Amino acid sequence: MMTGKRFVAVFVLLLGAILGFGAAKFVEDASQMQVKLGKLDFHLDWDPDFDQQVVNFAVDFEKPLEASRWLLIGFSDHGFIPKTDFCLYQNGRLLDGYIDNAWNLMFEIHQDCHLILDDMAGAGKIVFQRKFVTCDIRDYAMEVGTTQFLFATGTGNDRNLNLSTVDHLFRYNQLLQYPVERPKIDEAARTLEITAIDAHVPAQETTYWCAIVKLDNSIQERKHHIIQLEPIITKGNEHIVHHMEVYHCVYETDAAEEYNGNCNADDKPKMAHMCSKVIAAWAMGADTLYYPIEAGMPFGGKGFRPLVMVEIHYNNPKKIAGIIDNSGFRFTYTPNLRPFDAGIMELGLIYSDANSIPPRQTDFAISGYCVADCTSKLPPSGIKIFGSQLHAHLTGRKLWTSHYRDGVKIGEINRDNHFSPHWQHIQVLQKQAYVLPGDTLVTTCVYDTRDQNEFVFGGYEIRNEMCVNYVYYYPASEVEVCKSAVANRTLTNWFKYKGIAKTSKLAISEKYAKLAAAGWSDEDTLDLKELYSSAPLNMACLNHGGDLFKGHPTGWQKVARPETFAGVYGKERADYECPSMND
Numbered sequence: 001m002m003t004g005k006r007f008v009a010v011f012v013l014l015l016g017a018i019l020g021f022g023a024a025k026f027v028e029d030a031s032q033m034q035v036k037l038g039k040l041d042f043h044l045d046w047d048p049d050f051d052q053q054v055v056n057f058a059v060d061f062e063k064p065l066e067a068s069r070w071l072l073i074g075f076s077d078h079g080f081i082p083k084t085d086f087c088l089y090q091n092g093r094l095l096d097g098y099i100d101n102a103w104n105l106m107f108e109i110h111q112d113c114h115l116i117l118d119d120m121a122g123a124g125k126i127v128f129q130r131k132f133v134t135c136d137i138r139d140y141a142m143e144v145g146t147t148q149f150l151f152a153t154g155t156g157n158d159r160n161l162n163l164s165t166v167d168h169l170f171r172y173n174q175l176l177q178y179p180v181e182r183p184k185i186d187e188a189a190r191t192l193e194i195t196a197i198d199a200h201v202p203a204q205e206t207t208y209w210c211a212i213v214k215l216d217n218s219i220q221e222r223k224h225h226i227i228q229l230e231p232i233i234t235k236g237n238e239h240i241v242h243h244m245e246v247y248h249c250v251y252e253t254d255a256a257e258e259y260n261g262n263c264n265a266d267d268k269p270k271m272a273h274m275c276s277k278v279i280a281a282w283a284m285g286a287d288t289l290y291y292p293i294e295a296g297m298p299f300g301g302k303g304f305r306p307l308v309m310v311e312i313h314y315n316n317p318k319k320i321a322g323i324i325d326n327s328g329f330r331f332t333y334t335p336n337l338r339p340f341d342a343g344i345m346e347l348g349l350i351y352s353d354a355n356s357i358p359p360r361q362t363d364f365a366i367s368g369y370c371v372a373d374c375t376s377k378l379p380p381s382g383i384k385i386f387g388s389q390l391h392a393h394l395t396g397r398k399l400w401t402s403h404y405r406d407g408v409k410i411g412e413i414n415r416d417n418h419f420s421p422h423w424q425h426i427q428v429l430q431k432q433a434y435v436l437p438g439d440t441l442v443t444t445c446v447y448d449t450r451d452q453n454e455f456v457f458g459g460y461e462i463r464n465e466m467c468v469n470y471v472y473y474y475p476a477s478e479v480e481v482c483k484s485a486v487a488n489r490t491l492t493n494w495f496k497y498k499g500i501a502k503t504s505k506l507a508i509s510e511k512y513a514k515l516a517a518a519g520w521s522d523e524d525t526l527d528l529k530e531l532y533s534s535a536p537l538n539m540a541c542l543n544h545g546g547d548l549f550k551g552h553p554t555g556w557q558k559v560a561r562p563e564t565f566a567g568v569y570g571k572e573r574a575d576y577e578c579p580s581m582n583d
Helices: 004-019 023-029 270-274 488-497 508-517 522-534
Strands: 031-037 040-049 054-061 069-076 085-090 093-099 105-107 114-119 125-131 147-155 167-173 190-195 199-201 206-214 223-232 241-249 259-262 275-283 295-300 307-315 323-325 328-334 343-349 364-370 383-391 396-405 408-416 427-435 440-447 468-474 481-486 537-542
Touching: 031 147, 031 167, 040 069, 054 069, 085 125, 093 114, 190 307, 199 206, 199 307, 223 275, 241 270, 241 328, 270 275, 275 295, 275 307, 275 328, 275 343, 275 383, 295 328, 307 323, 307 328, 343 364, 343 440, 364 522, 383 396, 383 408, 396 468, 408 427, 408 468, 481 488, 488 508, 488 522
Parallel strands: 343 481
Antiparallel strands: 031 040, 040 054, 054 125, 069 085, 069 147, 085 093, 093 105, 114 125, 147 167, 190 328, 199 323, 206 259, 206 307, 223 295, 223 328, 241 275, 241 307, 343 468, 364 440, 364 481, 383 427, 383 468, 396 408, 396 440, 481 537
């Protein structure tokens, strides 16, 4: 017969074998979040096991739960409470269920949440397990990308999230994140902060703030590599800083002008348009970016102009006055150069109302193209993409970039089927994508406008839409932007077909609004989808100076849309053979 201590030791070893990880690994490698929910405080860790295709969860409570209290950990498809899949713990039992349209908690026939350890009476801890994919139509298929967690707690038989006795909240993170090696920071590395300077955020919904900052001339003495990029968000302003970029200013004269103010102000220096080479990008939810050991972002050295511009998009929907902000970036850079210079390239749709979405659509898709004529400007040996940040605004639901060679799809750079504008992380790729000159990159965004009564126009404001993928790659090239929109003349002809004369002085957004006011039909939606999927393109194939590459036979206007085919690349999960709530 085992003694108590020997029994515990053997049980721990068996538990580690069952879960596929040792105690140390669970602490060191797992993702985590601290959650405060009403009167409940707990710490959630999770560790995906890609070999066994399961996620192991551990919940450590600040105080053990009383027998009547329950905790729900749910997974929502797109941040909606109905249809959320959940695991619910109460008094030694773990139940698998879903939330119906009336916000009632319903339990499933097939139970896929498995309680591994219940130590509520001792350490106040539980461990449970869920498969990535269960092939249950009410279950959430766990995928790489954003996970929208729903947490809820109540007591007794309270089984509706509308009850005043039930607390709930949403949080965002990644369930499935492949382990990524973080290169060590060498001893010669230094840090530099580039931020807004006491930006007085106006009491308006959308503001773009620009701070043009002169760096110390010593940066010109030697070339460096930026090897780590960390966001700095002013405490208390996390809710208004939507996204940020830092541009290097490439100018010809020595008349460097500093500036700190609204990007659209009349007194903004004319030379600001020379600040167009992106060296850093961040959006709400992104964390520190670690460059791979092979590459770093070039910074400094002979000929390097010591001037940068940080641009910050503030989203202030409540129009709060008196906000002062000093957000920006902390760069870690080193004189010990890595083998390759890195670059950032912007893929997707041009910011234009030519790319607009009708109201009351469940899944309206638009694709932006980086065509072969533009990728031919990449280095002859090609580039390797190691990171990707997908970006859209409030109606974006699914975003991805497909990779085509000779018209055949050979893979995807990145995909997020559960995108949230409130949490836009930089995805470090498990396998770097190798892109050759002449390849085609297609960035697709799927929008949900069911709660919109008017067109959602492409543009810069939060109520407008974007479809962008910032890709981090090496070796660096001259291509800064590779994006598209439907060709202007084709769009004008389409409006004429819909009854708006070519001579109309209305803006594109006004034309769409006029059509909607006349009564927008399902047939109109199909016509617009056909236009977006077949019309020739206007291309923004831009260099670091923000200029179109010269010498294109059509001047990058009315560029033929690439013919693309699915090829042998396919989804890992066959939707109809293995259903989930995501479908």
